[in-house]
Amino acid sequence: MSNDRIQYFVERFTGSRREVIELWLNRSRRYLGMIRETLRKHGLPEDLAFTAMIESGFNPVAVSRGGAKGLWQFMAKTARNYGLRVDRWVDERLDPEKSTVAAAAYFRDLYKQFGSWFLAQAAYNAGEVKVARAIKLTRTTDFWELARSRHLRAETKDFVPAIQAVTLIGRDPDRYGFEVAAYESPRFETIRVPPSTDLRQLSRSAGLPLAALQRWNPELWRSMTPPGSFYDLKVPEASKEGVGLAILAGKASVGRGVISKAKRVHIVRQNETIRGIATRYGLSVKDLVRWNDLASGDRIRPGDRIRVINVPASATNKNEQAWVR
Structure with a gap:
């Protein structure tokens, strides 16, 4: 990796941005082990972990101006496409473990599409469509040639070499003069x-x-x-x-x-719908239909009793003891 742009970022990260990079390197100790293990399980290069350094500085609750969130800076639509729950109650983009599994799956798909980890990282930043369009217009699958063209944004052109630079630093912080404290992961x-x-x-x-x-x-x-x-x-x-x-x-x-323990059933009122009831309780229509053995076309009527919590009404001590495991 002797590319001049990578060297530019190595010098920048060990110079004017040294303080920030040292903060990120120390923060990374909490997550690198988990991320590398997840990537290994998916058959992916472990160095992809350093993508998260450029994306979020290994901050699991980072939020961008555009609404991307978490270690891996997922937008809500992409997150849902890769199995993360994003709704009014839960945002799994902020869950380091679950979002890392989603990121691994996304990288796997990007590599299948482009056949290059540099292109996969570029697509992670810019989106698959923009990278595919740049490849078509330049007639090359060499990222460095694409980066010299006008068909990728400056942010994407810098994104890939910046990742390679922090990867070099992250592999051997001592060599670059960074002080990284030992970290014992809390249980x-x-x-x-x-x-x-x-x-x-x-x-x-x-x-x-x-x-x-x-x-x-x-x-x-x-x-x-x-x-x-x-x-x-x-x-x-x-x-x-x-x-x-x-x-x-x-x-x-x-x-x-x-919902409280005392209220597991909703009594349907005039003009209420399954969708309206689901919204009221923060549930999905799919769950309400399943819990109440309703077909998708079934109508509900005033006075109908709709279960709004998926536990038996007569919970036993055994059920309660199962809350702790």
Whole structure:
């Protein structure tokens, strides 16, 4: 990788941008192991991990002016195409593990389309259509030739060599004079919690800082689990017992306007529709139809009872104990 543009970015990142790059390198220690393992499992080059450094500086809650979010800066449409949940309750673009799996799948598809990792990274930035159009107009699949043409944006032309530069630095920070602290990844446990669990109330009941729950579950951007189904919540390993006891004691109260234990059924009123009921409770039409054994064309009538939470009305102690695992 002796390309002059890569060398330009190496000099910039070790010079005027050194402080920022050192911050990013230290932040990367929390995620690099997980990202590399995910890429390995998908049969992809581990150095693709450094794409996230240029995309977000390894900030899992980064948000761009255009609305892209997370480590991998997914737009909502692309995120949904790759299996991430993005709705009024959950934004899995902010979940480092799930968004990394989605990014790996996206890179795999881009490589299949273009047959080059440089082109795949260019398409990750600019979109497949723009890169395919540039290839057609220039009649070359060499990224560096494309970068010398006028058919790619300056941002995309710089995106690829910038990634290669931080990859060189990230492989051997000491060589470039960066101080990167050792990092021991904190351990977490997963607890299954009821629908509409309020993280604020849970933190008070369990004696756990709200910031800790939000840090482990950044996808819950409203600090509340979704209504309609149980949710696997991440908690610090040392706090699992306290959180579990708070849940079992029913101390994680739900917020207003969402489903409580006492209300698992909605009584249909005049002129209500399945879509309107789903919107009211923050659910999907598909879930309501499935939970209530409705066909897509079935009509609902005033007085009909519509289940709005996917758990039995007579939950037993065994069910409740299953919230903690």
